[in-house]
Amino acid sequence: MAIGGLIGLLDDIAALAKLSAASLDDVSAAAGRATAKAAGVVVDDTAVTPQYLQGVAAERELAIVKQIALGSIRNKLIFILPVALLLNHFLPMLLPIILMVGGTYLAFEGAEKVWHKLSGDHDDEKPSVAKGPEAEKKIVSGAVRTDLILSAEIMVIALSTVAHQGFWSQMVSLIVVAFVITILVYGVVALLVRMDDFGLKLAKRESSGVQKLGRGLVTAMPKVLATIAVVGTVAMLWVGGHILMANLGADGTGWFNAPYDWVHHIEQAITEATGALGGILGWSFNTLCSAVIGFLVGSVVVGLLHLVPSKKAHSA
Numbered sequence: 634m635a636i637g638g639l640i641g642l643l644d645d646i647a648a649l650a651k652l653s654a655a656s657l658d659d660v661s662a663a664a665g666r667a668t669a670k671a672a673g674v675v676v677d678d679t680a681v682t683p684q685y686l687q688g689v690a691a692e693r694e695l696a697i698v699k700q701i702a703l704g705s706i707r708n709k710l711i712f713i714l715p716v717a718l719l720l721n722h723f724l725p726m727l728l729p730i731i732l733m734v735g736g737t738y739l740a741f742e743g744a745e746k747v748w749h750k751l752s753g754d755h756d757d758e759k760p761s762v763a764k765g766p767e768a769e770k771k772i773v774s775g776a777v778r779t780d781l782i783l784s785a786e787i788m789v790i791a792l793s794t795v796a797h798q799g800f801w802s803q804m805v806s807l808i809v810v811a812f813v814i815t816i817l818v819y820g821v822v823a824l825l826v827r828m829d830d831f832g833l834k835l836a837k838r839e840s841s842g843v844q845k846l847g848r849g850l851v852t853a854m855p856k857v858l859a860t861i862a863v864v865g866t867v868a869m870l871w872v873g874g875h876i877l878m879a880n881l882g883a884d885g886t887g888w889f890n891a892p893y894d895w896v897h898h899i900e901q902a903i904t905e906a907t908g909a910l911g912g913i914l915g916w917s918f919n920t921l922c923s924a925v926i927g928f929l930v931g932s933v934v935v936g937l938l939h940l941v942p943s944k945k946a947h948s949a
Contacts, residue, residue: 679865682776682822683858689772694826697769702819704777708784709811717785717792718804725796728789729880735786736876737930741938743869744931786876787814825861829854871920874927896922 682701686694720727791810795803828850835847878892896919904915 679818679821679861682818683825683861686826691830693769695823697772698819698823698826700773701776701780702815704773705780705784705815705819706811708777708781709788709815710808712781713785713788714807714811717788717807718800721792721796721803722800728793732789732876732880735782735789736873736880737934738782739786739869739873740877740927740931741934743866743873744928745935746866747928748932748935825858867924870924870927870931873931874925875923877930878923878926892926
């Protein structure tokens with residue numbers, strides 16, 4: 634009798650272990666899908682952060698990146714995660730609207746950068762050298778405020794991927810996304826801001842080949858950072874436009890399906906008609922349309938924001 638009870642207990646434990654493993658697999662898969670879907674905003678986040686470190690003393694760069702990363706985790710876990718889960722549970726129809734607000738902001742940021750570049754008015758963009766704890770606090774607080782908006786987009790996009798899961802599965806998946814995205818973004822940022830110093834160290838080695846590699850890194854880093862800034866601008870327009878296009882017809886809004894349906898049908902037609910390159914060409918068409926929509930919407934917001942001060946000045 635005791636042996637039979639022991640065997641039954643072991644069977645129950647084995648069944649629970651299998652159920653737990655399956656649940657962990659489901660959470661891992663959901664977190665993976667959510668992270669991949671939010672990756673577009675990650676490009677933007679990675680491109681924006683190094684701009685806050687221009688002019689900072691080299692020995693303080695990693696410390697500041699660490700502070701910004703901790704602020705980013707706080708944003709995601711303490712502020713964004715509870716609000717997103719509560720909204721998804723009680724007012725899920727608001728999530729597409731929140732996404733569109735964030736998409737409009739990203740489109741505005743991208744369009745403003747484009748128009749600023751085209752106007753040739755760069756406002757003597759010379760980085761001021763930040764020194765002392767107060768200056769560092771301003772850098773960190775400014776970067777964390779920007780991160781709050783981008784992190785909100787990342788978490789809400791991730792939540793839309795796991796919205797069909799149970800509450801606890803959603804929460805665990807979003808916690809995983811928060812840590813993975815933060816480590817990815819600020820790990821890359823830390824590498825970028827320290828790469829030129831690493832190049833200088835290599836340039837002092839005895840080997841001529843290593844010296845050449847070090848000098849190449851030092852020479853290349855300004856171009857790499859400039860390229861990342863361009864990629865970040867394109868990512869803002871692309872991600873912002875796609876969020877707007879996809880959520881105009883989403884559950885909770887359902888206002889205007891036409892843009893998404895039109896782009897999606899043409900993307901499918903391109904994919905089916907172009908063979909091996911179909912996937913890349915179809916995705917490229919979707920991305921181009923998203924970027925154009927982002928630029929148009931962002932340009933409208935830029936224009937409106939530039940008109941408001943002029944009207945006030947005129948009325949005064």
